[in-house]
Amino acid sequence: MEGVTGNLDLFWSGYLTSLGICLWGMVGSLILGTIIASFRVSPVPPLRVFGTAYVTIVRNSPLTVVLFLFAFGLPEIGINRSYYFFGVTALIIYTSAFVCEAVRSGINSVSAGQAEAGRSIGLTFTQSLGQVVLPQAFRTSVPPIGSVIIAMFKNSAVVGAFGVGGDLFSVGANLTSAQGYAAFPVLTGVAIGYLCITIPAGLLLGVIERKVAIAR
């Protein structure tokens, strides 16, 4: 047990680092995912093709492969950044494909009459998307986007395992491997740390869902 009780400060700072990765990932993937989703529904064919290709490629490759390509591939062409930067970027690239699909399913669920009404009073594509469809689409997309984001919180552990350093996973790996503490209590501590991110996130999502729920 002393592996946990004696290192509570390490666990706390690991928790904060993990939380930081999650927050960067959330902000980045929500923005990028929404942009790609608007590509996929745009009237310009090359944008649609680009969006579809992006989603198909990224969704079907494992996060670890994206991570490896970033961390081992980019330095080969002279782009050298920290593992933290590569890790968070890969996480954003990967998650945004799923966010895109969640937003798009929301857009498709907005009834045709809404967009038609917007168009009939003379709104352009940008206006009808931005002022009529997307605000409604986001409400419908909250549950799927929420589960994508929670999955991303869990995926942040992969980024940690890859060797960002200082996050919850690294703390656990370091204490058990280098310092030789028993694995069971330490890794249970790590697991509890992640549950302290995912469970509150799930509860918060439930609250938001009830707040924005619309009868359609």
Add this chain to the structure above:
Amino acid sequence: MSAPETVLYDAPGPRAKRRALIGAVVVTAGILALLYVAATRLHEQGQFSMDLWGPLINPGDENFQAVWRLLLKGLQATLTAAVLAILLSLVVGTALGTARMMLGRWSRVPLVGLIELLRGLPVVITIYFASRVMPEVGLNVGFLPGQNGLWFLVIGLMLYNSVIIAEILRAGVASLPRGQGEAARAIGMTEGQVMRTVLLPQAFRTMLPALISQLVVVLKDTSLAAVLGIYIELLRRGNIIALNLDNPIQVLFVVALMFIAMNYGLSRLAVWTERRLSRSKTGAKPELAEAESTAAAGA
């Protein structure tokens, strides 16, 4: 390009058509410019040289045979782990799901707790947990065929995915018409018989697309072993090759293509199965597959 299925914009008139054309040209030019920049960058750093690509695409290269033999070995390792994991998850998940549905309100509390707990954990943690804690507490996997690492990976994947399958199964049973269970009870079947002979077979049918989507997740998650370094599967194998030949971009590109091809095929299969099931007259309508494919973000 066929007409998009959207109501966001009208059938374009002459002016909109012109604007869309201009947009298309600008965007295409932009994408081409981006590709050009990327390609020049790659070219400047000599990433297109046959020294780096040769072992992968030139059958005459001295390393070609060895590289592909190793890659296929890695692919085989990945598929072995994925198939074992999904089969075990199916068995354990069915048991968990059935138990959750059949137990009383209070006796299922610990089970629900366990399911919620495992659902909230990252898969990479469950795999790491299996690989570090099992040897420590004396749970030996040495008697099983294959390497220990394979079984740690499979057990770690199973811990997470069996719970997901239990939940898919529960959603499948819940989507059946109530009359199915009621009719079965009315002709005097026991609860066990109702579940086994009436509800589960139909639920499995309904959830087939969701199960295939879950297989995509499992296939992707096998590559977590490469990060943890416990088992040499496709990605790890590729990484070892790249370390030897010093061509990470090229090898990882090929590995990524292999993963994408397999997963794309499986996703298409899931969509196809779903269409087929929803066309057929009998059985319940599968409504959960679409929702599950979004949830497939779990990786």
